[in-house]
Amino acid sequence: MPSQEVYRFDSAGSLLQTSLPFPRRQGKVRDVYDLGDCLLIVSTDRISAFDYILPSGIPGKGELLTAMSRFWFDAIDTGEIGGRLADAGTPLQHHLIGTDVPKRVADRVDAAPLKDRIMVVRKAEVVPFECVVRGYLEGSGWLAYQNSGEICGVALPAGLRQCEKLASPIFTPATKAEEGHDENVPIDVMIEQLGADTAEQLRKMSLVIYEDAARIAARKGVLIADTKFEFGRCAGDLMLIDEVLTPDSSRFWAADEYEPGRAQRSFDKQFVREWLQASDWDRNSPPPPLPQDIVEKTANRYREGADRLRA
Template identity: 35%
Template structure:
């Protein structure tokens, strides 16, 4: 099956090309989000695509959007193809709300080197790797090339959100995280940390992008954590990050992956999907470009088969 690194769709102008998503214009109220098989880590765009990743990520993100719409409205309208989702057009807040329940990943690496202030929040000395916080913490970042840490006060001062908007965003981010923790606990999974993005349609704030996926979140098996918190197995792309850290080339992180690493990363995406959704992942056997064209026609977004080109 051909992997999807980048695509173009005749009749749909490209609005934005992100690390893994490409957005296409439909009309003033809607856009089409295409999930590629690209993957990123450490803010690097990895050159090797991950088999089936886009379809898995798309389906999992949409599953969570439907599960959490009682907490906050979101942008989801319809998944019209394994890799394509129709969403509401919204003006995004240029911030990410990162919620953390454990001292791990990048925040642990910085903490171990002596850093104590994270997005305006000061952590005490003496914490251990993978230690649970008493309560989940918020460490927001600005949506820049390097995801710059910003305190709530700095976000408000920079005009990225009003004080009222920030309070609402923080409340909803923590509520979404609590829901995710409770839901996943029933599956024997710990939601370790995640990020949320929000947008506005008029005066209404909605949830956008993705939530509780291997691209946006970190997951652990609860049994593994209880057995040994220091060597707990991770069900997300931290596996890829650790491989990159262990395989630097002349001090630089690699941006191409061996086939074995790409396949193992794909397996982990399938595994977390099946754990969360409770269904076996069933990939499409159709050639993706032809399948997307047919599904765009079926969804009534075009009057004749468009040309879908994969690059």
């Protein structure tokens, strides 16, 4: 099958769309294919902002997201992340099987555009909550703190500044929304829906993953301000699924630039958000294409964060 029937690229070479001959569901960035006994996750170069998928992609973004997830999954395999859970008799499991294009896919399509941007993963029954961990006070957590002095029912000391490091990381779950924003909720909501034992297990695993990853990142001069994890059940056991600790699911800052009391420069789509905010786009209609310099700056910023972590 000719590659142009399967893949759609923009003028900058960003992969915006895949149409493999397998059942598919699409997220904002990833295309997920059901291969029967497993799933194939394709990280495209799409980028979203303010709940819209933009018409411009970020070249190389999909490969970078896949490489970063693989970096952290490998750290789980070696015990650098989650080793103390294994010591306690509850080893941390994840869904990644491999990152090579399966033969059954390569036999049916030109597999070259998929190289370095796919994950083959185990199927799981998805837990309907985002497991958010915050180590610093920013984003929706900062807004909530300003309004009430707490985040998701977790009371915080008075007088904290924007981007202040918290005394210890906090677990603030969110409901998963099919469209629009996820909703931050107290852990009591999770307990009510999942049961106390499962909610506590998710809380403990999320905090351990964050704390271990934050130590690894700190050695590379990177701060992980906050992140969100997804979990699912496979054969009855909870396991980490989806992407993990990428710029699309986490807020990364350079340690040598960190200064509490102001917004920080992030290794993510900050340039895109700022350009859209300064444009005349009304956020109620399809967003405009990104200027080439914004595309390039964003690609470089994603790459800089990944390079620091993997150095």
